[in-house]
Amino acid sequence: MSDEKKQQVLEDSKWLNKDQKNFLNPTLNQLENFAKHFHVPFGFLLLKKIPEQQSIKLAFRTKENVPAKVGLNVRSVIYEMQRKQAWFKEESGYIESKLNFIGSLSGCNDINKVVETLNTLIELHHFKTPRELLNDLRRQIAFSGVLVMQKGGAGLGTNRPLKVEEVRAFTLLDDHAPLIFLNQKDSYTARIFSxxxxxxxxxxxxxEFLMGINYDIEEERFINNATGKFFMPDEMFKKKVNEQGIEAAANYFNVPRYAAAIQAKNLNLIKYLDENYCLEDQKSIRSNNSGGNPYNKALSYNDERFTAALFDSERNGNLQPTEAASLLGVSTKMFYQTMDLFDEREAIL
Known part of the structure; x- marks a missing residue:
């Protein structure tokens, strides 16, 4: 919620005004409206002591790769993803065994080995647009058994956006159903990298994101370098940079300019990181804010295996439509039309 909107809500809440007769003595309706505007559980407002926020430990990627401040919207999305993950793991019937690649590179400090392992699990194709590459990588990683979700805000609608500065992506580790979340407000190239x-x-x-700042920074740098090396193989990248420059190379490999600049520095192609290279291409994804087919958007948020499992459970009577719609992240009114669109796509494939 913006500062302006917060101020407006506070001004509309007369019981917070010292000049009013009911100062700090709101009615139940006034409290409910206050809780709704600030997205706070109504019961919290009735407690004598502010409840402590539960610590959230997970792999977390922010814009500056610094320890994240988990705001209310981000926390809401994390809980939403945990709920989806738990349902898929425990109730979907799609889980058969543990995934053997989880933690397979634990303790590995060899970037080349990380890249080699990635190449056995993901086939990197060249596409003209980053959107095509993102869709292809998302499909491949999902096929390996990882749930890949994306969203641009908390809850339904667009009034609780996720700021890229707060979260670009995060991972919920699990031996059976690991989940990767991407902030849909981020650019396509940034989401590819994330x-x-x-x-x-x-x-x-x-x-263990919160296990220690020094550990986190070291781990994030290692993973960033490995990711860059995967997308931009040394010799091919050198050739592109020498022939056309860093920005053209970034466009060719469909990666952010800052990632290409860091890779160039790591390969001694440049001595310093020019700040112009570090200005990210944050083109707005207008379809996340307004317009577009709402059913297409709903399907784009969720992993395809998760969506298929959800619709199967509803058809088989194992899941009530209201619960299925809630897990999918749509209103009950939209649920069956979203299902019909999904079935049409599956029939074409």
């Missing part, structure tokens, strides 16, 4: 970055976290079995 997706593989988080996949490496899964391979390394690292999700």
């Amino acid at each position: 997706l593989v970055h988080e996949f490496i976290h899964i391979l390394r079995g690292t999700d």
Whole structure:
């Protein structure tokens, strides 16, 4: 919620005004409206002591790769993803066994080995647009058994956006159903980089984000360098940079300019990181804010295996439509039309 909106809500809440007769003595309706506007559980407002926020430990990627401040919207999305993950693991019927690659690179300090392992699990194709590459990588990583979700805000609608500065991506580790979340407000190139970055976290079995700042920074740098090396193989990258420059190389490999600049520095192609290279391409993803087919958007948020499992459970009577719609992240009114669109796509494939 913006500062302006917060101020407006506070002004509308007359019981917070010292000049009012009911100062700090709101009615139940006034409290409910206050809780709704600030997305706070109503019961919290009735407690004498502010409840402590539960510590969240997970692999977490922010814009500056610094320890994240988990705001209310981000925390809400984390809980939403945990709920989806738990349902898929425990109730979908799609889980058969543990995934043997989880933590397979634990303790590995050899970047070349990380890249080699990635190449056995992901086939990197060249696409003209980053959107095509993102869709392809998302499909491949999901096929390996990882749930890949994306979203641009908390809850339904667009009034609780996720700021890229707060979260780019995060991972919920699990031996059976690991989950990667991408902030849909981020650029396509940044999401591409984040997706593989988080996949490496899964391979390394690292999700203790809050275990220590020094450890986190070292781990993040290692994974960033491995991710860059995966997307931009040394010799091919050198050739592109020498022929066309860093920005053209970034466009060719569909990676952020800052990632290409760091790779160039690591390969001694440049001595310093020019700040112009570090200005990210944050083109707005307008479809996340307004317009577009709402059913297409709903399907784009969720992993395809998760969506298929959800619809199967509802058809078989194992899941009520209201619960299925809630897990999918749509209103009950939208649920069956979203299901019909999904079935149409599956029939074409």
